[in-house]
Amino acid sequence: MQKVVAVLGGGIGGLSACHHLSKSPNVSKIVLLEGSGRCGGWLSSVRRDDGAVFEQGPRGVRPGGAVGRNTLNMVSELGLESELLPITSDHLASQNRFLYVKGQLHKMPSGLGGVLRTIPPFSRPIIQSVLKELVISKGTEEDESVHAFVSRRLGSELADIAIDCLCRGVFAGDSRQLSVRSCFPPLYEAEQARGSIVLGMLMGSGAGPKVVPSGLAKRASKESWTQWSLKRGMQTLPEALEDSLRRRNGVELHHHAKVKRLNVDSTGWEIKLDDGTSLKADHVISTLPASALASVLPPAAQTLSEQLRSIASVNVALVNLEYEGFILPVTGFGHLVPSTEDAGVLGVVYDSVPFPEHNRSGGATTRLTVMMGGAWFEQTFGSPDLVMEQTLLDRAVQAVNSHLSVTSQPVWSCVALLKNCIPQYHLGHWKRLEKMRQYISNHNLALTLAGASYDGVSVNDVIFSGRTAAEGLVGKI
Numbered sequence: 339m340q341k342v343v344a345v346l347g348g349g350i351g352g353l354s355a356c357h358h359l360s361k362s363p364n365v366s367k368i369v370l371l372e373g374s375g376r377c378g379g380w381l382s383s384v385r386r387d388d389g390a391v392f393e394q395g396p397r398g399v400r401p402g403g404a405v406g407r408n409t410l411n412m413v414s415e416l417g418l419e420s421e422l423l424p425i426t427s428d429h430l431a432s433q434n435r436f437l438y439v440k441g442q443l444h445k446m447p448s449g450l451g452g453v454l455r456t457i458p459p460f461s462r463p464i465i466q467s468v469l470k471e472l473v474i475s476k477g478t479e480e481d482e483s484v485h486a487f488v489s490r491r492l493g494s495e496l497a498d499i500a501i502d503c504l505c506r507g508v509f510a511g512d513s514r515q516l517s518v519r520s521c522f523p524p525l526y527e528a529e530q531a532r533g534s535i536v537l538g539m540l541m542g543s544g545a546g547p548k549v550v551p552s553g554l555a556k557r558a559s560k561e562s563w564t565q566w567s568l569k570r571g572m573q574t575l576p577e578a579l580e581d582s583l584r585r586r587n588g589v590e591l592h593h594h595a596k597v598k599r600l601n602v603d604s605t606g607w608e609i610k611l612d613d614g615t616s617l618k619a620d621h622v623i624s625t626l627p628a629s630a631l632a633s634v635l636p637p638a639a640q641t642l643s644e645q646l647r648s649i650a651s652v653n654v655a656l657v658n659l660e661y662e663g664f665i666l667p668v669t670g671f672g673h674l675v676p677s678t679e680d681a682g683v684l685g686v687v688y689d690s691v692p693f694p695e696h697n698r699s700g701g702a703t704t705r706l707t708v709m710m711g712g713a714w715f716e717q718t719f720g721s722p723d724l725v726m727e728q729t730l731l732d733r734a735v736q737a738v739n740s741h742l743s744v745t746s747q748p749v750w751s752c753v754a755l756l757k758n759c760i761p762q763y764h765l766g767h768w769k770r771l772e773k774m775r776q777y778i779s780n781h782n783l784a785l786t787l788a789g790a791s792y793d794g795v796s797v798n799d800v801i802f803s804g805r806t807a808a809e810g811l812v813g814k815i
């Protein structure tokens with residue numbers, strides 16, 4: 339039987355679900371409902387008239403692994419190859435990433451030399467921790483915080499500095515609260531399968547999803563790309579998806595279509611919108627943030643709503659800055675700041691190093707993005723509803739001044755307060771997911787959960803979650 343499918347949320351997850359559903363003959367109609375005035379969600383690029391591009395969300399996507407290949411396959415299908423800005427492994431932005439510790443920038447150790455020698459801020463060679471890791475017995479807990487896991491296996495120094503920073507630079511979150519099982523599944527699976535992270539990395543620790551690489555994905559691997567962006571910014575990706583979907587029969591995309599209430603009975607779903615209209619669907623794929631879905635589910639699904647609400651998210655203040663000339667003392671992707679150094683400032687991305695193509699035309703400039711807050715937002719800035727833009731701008735400029743010794747003032751700036759932008763997979767997240775999916779199955783709800791709240795927050799993970807949701811409904815596409 340052909341189905342009418344409603345996809346809730348027009349972020350990259352919802353668009354991906356529609357893209358894959360639209361290839362199936364088993365779907366008669368797809369309706370995408372996006373609450374705001376545009377699709378793309380957190381993929382948002384400020385494009386200035388002089389050619390400069392500033393990212394207010396993700397700025398780079400990894401090409402590797404099954405999920406990375408899957409995204410590149412989609413990029414290829416959308417005809418965006420000529421728009422790509424790849425960064426290869428020999429680029430300084432790939433080789434140089436910094437940590438700001440005890441008032442100084444330190445290049446993160448890389449390559450064999452970086453592992454064999456003592457490199458500050460670490461007090462001994464990383465190889466020592468790696469060799470010890472091989473003989474540490476397997477943990478017995480079903481889940482563990484990222485910090486506890488890495489402390490146990492690799493020592494507290496790596497956990498306190500490197501892993502603390504990694505969690506701030508991917509989840510804007512606290513490694514002591516985040517779950518290793520859900521945030522970094524390869525680490526957890528390596529210990530489970532091989533008894534060691536190192537052995538798991540060397541020998542593999544289980545079959546992940548298989549994705550046949552397109553010519554583009556093969557090119558990325560051959561040319562050793564580490565990340566990619568797009569000439570007119572990451573927002574180009576949802577724009578191209580939206581354009582492609584609008585050309586397909588049987589696909590309806592609605593902006594300003596905020597879902598207010600979902601009701602379900604034996605005939606299917608009734609979806610009520612904020613503007614008072616409603617529509618019917620046989621199946622719902624929700625890519626809304628978990629808490630947003632919780633607040634529109636019917637009261638009868640209260641158990642599910644409570645589980646969804648327990649998936650927290652954090653606020654991030656993002657400040658784009660443009661300076662006249664080349665002002666950086668180092669060249670690289672950027673630096674991350676451990677929570678013990680300055681909890682409120684997560685790190686600074688040196689955007690003009692990886693993507694100089696996004697600089698304004700004519701004259702040298704440096705573009706930086708300071709990211710602040712995350713799990714430390716309230717303790718640093720107070721309520722996100724009350725904080726002043728100027729406070730955020732001043733704090734960002736001050737961080738650039740003290741971390742990078744930049745004394746000049748920015749010639750342009752843009753402050754964005756991203757409320758609840760990154761879900762936090764806290765300890766026990768996997769159990770909550772299991773319970774939610776069990777509830778949906780036990781109650782025969784025609785509902786699929788996709789998007790960043792569940793199985794990975796990266797652009798690649800979210801795009802893959804849209805594909806998995808579509809395939810769960812209509813079979814392999």
Ligand SMILES: Cc1cc2nc3c(=O)[nH]c(=O)nc-3n(C[C@H](O)[C@H](O)[C@H](O)COP(=O)(O)OP(=O)(O)OC[C@H]3O[C@@H](n4cnc5c(N)ncnc54)[C@H](O)[C@@H]3O)c2cc1C
Nearest residue numbers: 347349350351373379380396397596597759789790796797
């Ligand atoms: C600052 C920042 C930097 C990042 N950097 C990177 C990076 O470098 N690389 C990377 O891979 N990933 C990065 N990410 C992560 C990635 O961008 C996100 O996880 C991903 O874009 C989330 O997509 P989504 O579709 O799941 O959710 P969203 O983008 O949140 O989309 C959900 C959509 O649902 C809509 N919506 C909400 N409520 C309703 C409702 N009631 N009715 C209808 N619509 C509704 C929203 O308007 C939104 O458009 C970053 C994220 C942030 C915030």
Ligand SMILES: C=CC1=C(C)c2cc3[nH]c(cc4nc(cc5[nH]c(cc1n2)c(C)c5CCC(=O)O)C(CCC(=O)O)=C4C)c(C)c3C=C
Nearest residue numbers: 400507508509510654672673674684685686687709795796
């Ligand atoms: C070096 C500075 C960086 C800052 C500051 C930073 C902030 C930041 N990042 C996210 C979310 C994600 N970032 C991701 C990838 C990623 N981020 C950085 C650097 C900084 N991030 C790098 C170098 C990379 C590439 C990954 C790599 O090659 O090591 C991702 C995707 C991760 C993936 O699995 O693909 C996300 C998600 C937030 C929310 C944030 C601060 C608010």
